[in-house]
Amino acid sequence: MSGEWHDTLVITRYSPVTLVYVSRPLNGSWRIMSRDDMAPVELPKPRHRLLTILGVLLGLATFLLVVLWINQWTRERIANLDRYTLAFADIDCPTPPDQSRAEFLAQVQYLGALPDRLHLLDDSLPSRLREAFASHPSVEKVVEVRIMPPRQVQVRLVYRTSDRASK
Numbered sequence: 001m002s003g004e005w006h007d008t009l010v011i012t013r014y015s016p017v018t019l020v021y022v023s024r025p026l027n028g029s030w031r032i033m034s035r036d037d038m039a040p041v042e043l044p045k046p047r048h049r050l051l052t053i054l055g056v057l058l059g060l061a062t063f064l065l066v067v068l069w070i071n072q073w074t075r076e077r078i079a080n081l082d083r084y085t086l087a088f089a090d091i092d093c094p095t096p097p098d099q100s101r102a103e104f105l106a107q108v109q110y111l112g113a114l115p116d117r118l119h120l121l122d123d124s125l126p127s128r129l130r131e132a133f134a135s136h137p138s139v140e141k142v143v144e145v146r147i148m149p150p151r152q153v154q155v156r157l158v159y160r161t162s163d164r165a166s167k
Contacts, residue, residue: 075121085117086151091129093155096138098162104138111135120147133157 078084088109095101108114112132118125126145133142133155143156 078121080119083151084120086120086153088114088116088118090151091118091153091155093133094157094159096159099138104136108132108136118153120151120153129153129155 089102089105091105093101093105096104099107109116109132112128112135114128114132118129122128126147129145130142133139133145138159139157140160141158143158144154145156146154148154
């Protein structure tokens with residue numbers, strides 16, 4: 001083990017060489033080297049740099065794909081839990097002028113061929129609800145469909161007036 005060197009970088013104030021590199025092998029003798037005595041440091045070749053960057057980018061892309069896959073897998077596993085479903089009759093919407101809320105929602109559910117329980121994590125749910133409400137003859141315009149936590153669906157509607165409905 002007498003051939004191994006322990007290196008220390010020493011900065012001196014009074015020597016003509018500002019940076020002095022001091023090396024000491026395990027046998028105890030000291031060797032002082034200036035910056036000129038040291039071998040030049042080889043910079044990595046551009047090809048190695050490119051491979052390093054590509055490796056990092058590949059690692060990040062793999063990480064993101066794994067996170068997205070875990071998200072999708074988790075959503076599929078919990079989508080059918082009661083915690084993430086809502087009864088169609090519990091949708092919050094304004095009551096039409098000539099019908100009861102329950103009767104109106106039953107007609108919208110029938111026209112849209114929607115189930116009794118809605119899966120709130122379904123990405124297509126807002127568009128399906130928008131189409132179902134728009135198909136009802138009393139609805140002139142669906143302003144907004146919002147799915148909000150916890151387990152709430154709000155629908156803003158504009159109803160036809162009796163003059164427009166008869167035309």
